[in-house]
Amino acid sequence: MSFGHRRGWWIGFLLAPALVTMAVFVAWPMLGALRYAFYDFHGLKIGGFVGLQNFVDVLGEPPYRGWTYTALWHNTIVFVSLMVLQNGVAYLLAFALLQGLPGHRVHRVIVFLPVVLSAVIVGFLWKLFLNPLFGLVNQALLLVGVHGPPWLGSEYTALGSLILVNTWHWLGFSTLVFLAGMQSVPAEILEAARLDGATNATLLRRIIWPLVAPSTTILFTLTFIGSFNWFELPYVMAGLNGSPGGATDVLGLYFYRTAFGSVSSGLQDFGHGSALAVLMFAFVGSCAAVALHVLRRREVAL
Amino acid sequence: MFMASFHRLARKAALAACFSVVAGTGVAQAGDITFWTWRQEDRAAYTELFRDFTRANPGINVKFEAFPAETYNTILSTALAGGRGADVVQARAYGGLEQVAKAGYLVPLDIKTVPELGNLPVEALAAESLRADRQVYAMPYASQTLGVFINKAVFSAAGVSVPETWEQFLAACKALKDKGYIPIANGTATAWMDEVFTGIFTNPFLGPEFVADIQAGRATFEDKRYTTALSRLLELRDYFPPGYTGIDYATGQQLFVTGRAAMFAGGSFEISNFRKQNPKLDMGFIAPPAPTAGAARYVAKFFDGGYAVNAKSPNQADAIKLVRFTGTKEYGDRFAALLGNISPIKGVVLADPLLAEVAKLNEVSMPYIMAVYFRFDSPTGSELLSNGVQKMLGGSATPEQVGAEVTQGIARNYPPFQKK
Numbered sequence: 001m002s003f004g005h006r007r008g009w010w011i012g013f014l015l016a017p018a019l020v021t022m023a024v025f026v027a028w029p030m031l032g033a034l035r036y037a038f039y040d041f042h043g044l045k046i047g048g049f050v051g052l053q054n055f056v057d058v059l060g061e062p063p064y065r066g067w068t069y070t071a072l073w074h075n076t077i078v079f080v081s082l083m084v085l086q087n088g089v090a091y092l093l094a095f096a097l098l099q100g101l102p103g104h105r106v107h108r109v110i111v112f113l114p115v116v117l118s119a120v121i122v123g124f125l126w127k128l129f130l131n132p133l134f135g136l137v138n139q140a141l142l143l144v145g146v147h148g149p150p151w152l153g154s155e156y157t158a159l160g161s162l163i164l165v166n167t168w169h170w171l172g173f174s175t176l177v178f179l180a181g182m183q184s185v186p187a188e189i190l191e192a193a194r195l196d197g198a199t200n201a202t203l204l205r206r207i208i209w210p211l212v213a214p215s216t217t218i219l220f221t222l223t224f225i226g227s228f229n230w231f232e233l234p235y236v237m238a239g240l241n242g243s244p245g246g247a248t249d250v251l252g253l254y255f256y257r258t259a260f261g262s263v264s265s266g267l268q269d270f271g272h273g274s275a276l277a278v279l280m281f282a283f284v285g286s287c288a289a290v291a292l293h294v295l296r297r298r299e300v301a302l
Numbered sequence: 303m304f305m306a307s308f309h310r311l312a313r314k315a316a317l318a319a320c321f322s323v324v325a326g327t328g329v330a331q332a333g334d335i336t337f338w339t340w341r342q343e344d345r346a347a348y349t350e351l352f353r354d355f356t357r358a359n360p361g362i363n364v365k366f367e368a369f370p371a372e373t374y375n376t377i378l379s380t381a382l383a384g385g386r387g388a389d390v391v392q393a394r395a396y397g398g399l400e401q402v403a404k405a406g407y408l409v410p411l412d413i414k415t416v417p418e419l420g421n422l423p424v425e426a427l428a429a430e431s432l433r434a435d436r437q438v439y440a441m442p443y444a445s446q447t448l449g450v451f452i453n454k455a456v457f458s459a460a461g462v463s464v465p466e467t468w469e470q471f472l473a474a475c476k477a478l479k480d481k482g483y484i485p486i487a488n489g490t491a492t493a494w495m496d497e498v499f500t501g502i503f504t505n506p507f508l509g510p511e512f513v514a515d516i517q518a519g520r521a522t523f524e525d526k527r528y529t530t531a532l533s534r535l536l537e538l539r540d541y542f543p544p545g546y547t548g549i550d551y552a553t554g555q556q557l558f559v560t561g562r563a564a565m566f567a568g569g570s571f572e573i574s575n576f577r578k579q580n581p582k583l584d585m586g587f588i589a590p591p592a593p594t595a596g597a598a599r600y601v602a603k604f605f606d607g608g609y610a611v612n613a614k615s616p617n618q619a620d621a622i623k624l625v626r627f628t629g630t631k632e633y634g635d636r637f638a639a640l641l642g643n644i645s646p647i648k649g650v651v652l653a654d655p656l657l658a659e660v661a662k663l664n665e666v667s668m669p670y671i672m673a674v675y676f677r678f679d680s681p682t683g684s685e686l687l688s689n690g691v692q693k694m695l696g697g698s699a700t701p702e703q704v705g706a707e708v709t710q711g712i713a714r715n716y717p718p719f720q721k722k
Contacts, residue, residue: 042401042404042405045383045405045406061714062711063681127550130548131553132546132548132549133543133544133545133549133553133557138545149545150491150546150547150549151548152548153489153490153491153545153546153547153696154547154548154696155696155698239491239493240493241494241689243490243492244490244693245689245692245696245698246689257685260376261375262685267397267677267679267680268375268376268379269680
């Protein structure tokens with residue numbers, strides 16, 4: 001037996017546990033969901049084969065059609081807003097922390113602190129803070145004579161409130177990723193730029209931005225996947241129906257209540273639910289792959 | 303954000319939980335049977351009820367196991383589909399029951415094997431039957447009534463008398479508001495409560511005839527009667543708490559039990575919870591106001607669920623004994639006393655005066671329409687209506703739009719509406 005052959009067996013032996021685990025717990029359920037999407041369901045009992053009907057329903061038949069596109073639109077808003085708010089602010093914050101001003105270590109910890117809380121706790125806390133009657137936010141606004149709106153109850157502010165809370169929760173993570181990227185930029189490059197008279201703004205735009213491209217790639221991809229799979233925060237703060245009146249409905253909530261039922265109806269519809277899951281997976285997977293490919297190309301090796 | 307990994311973790315945890323549930327508690331020992339419920343808070347009461355059962359049936363012990371309400375149906379049907387699950391399971395009613403029973407997971411009950419079914423009224427049994435063949439699958443355990451809770455102390459402090467007609471109701475609300483109380487504690491932020499709210503206040507305007515017309519396909523929810531009834535709800539908006547669109551179910555309950563609000567529109571299932579939160583609360587439960595003086599004040603009524611036997615249970619004989627026991631008057635009396643719910647069993651004594659009041663209101667009742675008739679197919683009438691009413695009360699939909707949306711959504715699976 002040749003060395004290479006034995007090596008092959010050895011590698012196979014080491015890979016097997018991981019592969020089996022992946023196959024059983026990841027690939028198999030996913031293939032299952034794919035199959036379910038083509039069937040009619042009575043509860044968990046599988047009914048007849050219906051071809052593409054479930055997909056046609058969720059994409060083209062009212063009332064599903066409206067729900068699908070509204071949810072997708074909301075996810076898109078969430079993604080764009082988070083890119084600007086969460087990652088944009090994080091970029092500036094990371095640059096500020098990079099300066100090493102007095103107290104920057106404490107600040108770094110403070111900025112990162114909310115990240116360690118679970119989404120359920122964050123959602124619950126902020127739901128209390130935003131309560132129109134005794135919530136912290138409106139009480140504080142009242143001190144300066146402003147009557148705050150019912151943040152989570154108005155269709156104009158509900159989704160925005162959720163986005164801000166999410167930003168509060170994850171800002172520290174984005175900041176840390178950018179900070180790590182900035183710290184790996186060689187100091188002599190920054191010094192040279194400064195000697196040439198570059199201002200902070202120029203530095204941020206022309207020097208650091210292209211050099212932290214790997215961080216941007218990571219954050220873009222994670223924010224994309226996170227935005228389109230958003231579930232915990234809206235679930236805790238707005239409920240499965242995306243209150244008020246579907247103003248905070250996102251694909252995650254829509255999928256969950258379709259497949260598993262909501263409070264007012266224990267009705268489960270695995271067929272349409274699986275069709276939604278498959279569409280979400282295909283959408284997020286393909287977009288993330290394309291984005292990753294494009295973003296990787298702009299990364300420069302130092 | 304970055305929830306991808308959290309998501310995966312959560313999913314794995316859920317899977318693991320399902321497995322341990324299924325593997326760990328599937329089959330009990332001989333002489334022991336298991337009971338599954340979504341009511342963790344009822345553990346103490348059930349422990350007593352099951353002790354009574356064991357006394358009457360020596361050698362059979364019942365093991366109580368509870369699961370979270372939101373995921374109960376999923377856990378139950380997953381377990382049952384895998385040939386596991388408890389011997390006796392608490393099943394929901396109407397659409398929730400049909401889903402589990404239609405798949406053949408439950409033992410059909412009949413008067414020969416379970417003579418105690420005869421102790422129950424027909425409408426209670428209908429709630430635990432399949433629509434197609436009227437076969438009963440579970441022993442109904444409670445009816446729920448939707449109406450208006452009033453804080454008697456607040457009413458008398460404000461010098462307001464309890465209203466009977468719609469006009470009196472609005473006048474009472476105004477008087478309470480002028481005295482600085484929040485007239486109605488409910489907000490609209492929790493979607494399913496919007497359906498409850500609608501069920502309570504629209505029923506007297508609709509009447510049983512409307513329900514018959516809906517069933518026969520003579521009317522849809524676009525009917526003038528329905529949209530007019532919905533538009534009545536808009537008149538109540540002035541009497542909700544400030545910022546009511548952001549007031550959720552829990553906040554509404556708090557406003558009522560602390561006496562900041564005078565009324566709470568809800569179900570009889572709140573009684574024991576309200577008492578626990580404020581034992582001194584002097585509350586009453588009234589029917590919704592009548593459209594005109596002397597007209598009927600229909601409360602909305604539905605059945606909660608029932609006890610069913612797992613078709614794959616190895617202890618079926620013992621399980622049937624337990625279900626038979628839950629159909630006796632003795633069980634009904636104890637159930638009502640311990641859990642503060644109305645047992646539908648004939649002749650049950652309601653020692654609690656408030657429960658007795660609710661039972662009296664049940665004499666003039668109508669079905670809670672969406673729950674009773676439109677939770678069988680997806681999308682359910684309940685989710686369509688709660689979503690629509692939430693928008694309507696928030697000011698972004700008209701009663702006509704809500705009626706049209708609900709009708710269109712239901713028509714997908716409801717032949718009587720398809721002719722229209």
